[in-house]
Amino acid sequence: MILQISKKDQLRIKYAIAFFLLLFLEVLIALYVHDNFVRPYVGDILVVIVLYCFVRIFIPRRYKLLPLYLFIFAAGIEILQYFRLVHILGLENNTFLRILIGSVFDIKDIGCYGVGCFWLGIFELIKNKTKY
Numbered sequence: 064m065i066l067q068i069s070k071k072d073q074l075r076i077k078y079a080i081a082f083f084l085l086l087f088l089e090v091l092i093a094l095y096v097h098d099n100f101v102r103p104y105v106g107d108i109l110v111v112i113v114l115y116c117f118v119r120i121f122i123p124r125r126y127k128l129l130p131l132y133l134f135i136f137a138a139g140i141e142i143l144q145y146f147r148l149v150h151i152l153g154l155e156n157n158t159f160l161r162i163l164i165g166s167v168f169d170i171k172d173i174g175c176y177g178v179g180c181f182w183l184g185i186f187e188l189i190k191n192k193t194k195y
Contacts, residue, residue, distance in 0.1 A: 074123035082116035089113055093162070107175030108182075111137050115183050125191060130183040137176040144168040 068076070089109055096102045111133050118129060145168035154160045 071123050075120050078116045078119040078123065082113060082120060085109060085113045085116060103169075103171070104175055107172050108179040111176050111179035112183060125187065127187070130180040130187065133183070134176055134180040137180075138173045140165065141168060141172050141176070 089106060092102055092106045092109075096106075111130075114133050114137070115129065118126075118133070122129075144165045147166075149155055149161050149164055149166045154164070155166070
């Protein structure tokens with residue numbers, strides 16, 4: 064008996080692998096990189112790409128506006144940091160959630176999310192043009 068995996072499931076597997084690899088890279092950056100470029104900028108660019116791969120595990124077909132939606136989501140979380148969401152929710156002592164949500168607003172982070180989403184949009188365009 065030969066197990067056949069549909070194209071949709073193959074895509075899900077590829078996005079799951081990419082998600083876990085990029086998440087691992089993000090954790091390594093967060094734990095071990097303490098510089099003025101990779102951690103603050105590359106890490107923020109990668110975070111939207113990690114989210115993209117996560118969403119694509121569940122929605123493997125093309126979703127034209129996904130990069131835009133991810134940008135709005137990431138920018139919204141950053142804006143909530145400005146309003147001190149972690150403190151409002153009483154999570155300032157929960158290290159994991161404080162890091163996950165973030166506790167320091169920085170307008171440059173929104174720019175990095177934009178760069179990451181821009182590259183995701185380019186990726187979508189290229190991927191879909193080579194499909195035909």
